[in-house]
Amino acid sequence: MRQMKALSLCLVGTLALAACEKAGKDEVTRSKNINVIDESNLSDIMLTSADPNEAVSYFQRTMADNPERIDLQRGLAKSLTRAKRGAEAVVIWKRVIVHKDATFEDQLGYADALIRTGDWELAETVLDGVPPTHETFERYKLEAVIADSNQEWKKADSFYETAVGMTTRPGSVLNNWGYSKLTRGENREAERLFGEAITYDPSLFTAKNNMVLARAAQKNYSLPLIQITQVERAQLLHTMALAAIKQGDTLKGKDLLEQAIEAHPKHFEAAVRSLKKLEG
Secondary structure, eight states: OHHHHHHHHHHHHHHHHHHHHHHHHHHHHHHHHHHHHHHHHHHHHHHHTSOHHHHHHHHHHHHHHOTTOHHHHHHHHHHHHHTTOHHHHHHHHHHHHTSTTOOHHHHHHHHHHHHHTTOHHHHHHHHHTSOTTOOOHHHHHHHHHHHHHTTOHHHHHHHHHHHHTTOSOOHHHHHHHHHHHHHTTOHHHHHHHHHHHHHHOTTOHHHHHHHHHHHHHTTOOSOOSOOOOHHHHHHHHHHHHHHHHHTTOHHHHHHHHHHHHHHSSSOOHHHHHHHHHHHO
């Protein structure tokens, strides 16, 4: 009887131990899954909301332990591009596009980085290597920019129009399109496109500044009716003043410089220098 009791206790102990081991394995598996999810979420945050240089540091640290993971390489390349470190981004994109899991979107990322570093010829070659069936917003945006650089205006307009229709946030593309029109001397159309860009992204100061240039090119030296801060108002008046002076409207330029200095909540050194230079 004592032997039967001992055997029963052993069996219970063995089953309990096996259950503990299984539970332990399940916990490890769940822990790994949670870590992967957390890492994925963190990577997404780094690519969208984080400071670009912080994102670069994050991906560099993470890649140190996983150098062959394409998602980390891709994240680093995108973060370097966001941080305006184009030459470094090109180096990483070169690694990404030869990875066995590389996609056509990776080639577009590489072409984008090449454009930002001024290597237009190679960028066009890379873009031509993407099949025409791969129709995405990023593809048409880059096609438009390259067509612009080649002064192929009809193609550029067509690509810009297509790109705008493929995104719910076309502010930056509309701004690029407007600048293209501005360089062609189509100032009224440029002004319209800049205004449309601002309606999609009221924080896009580049479009506001370009809009002022388009208006000044038409001898219109009044600020547009758009949402601006006091500092932006001063900066836009300064831009308009310089445009007026360049066009020979010196007195108007001087008046606008004085308005810019008065409008700025602090000391506006750039406008003060411009005014002194004009008076001197």
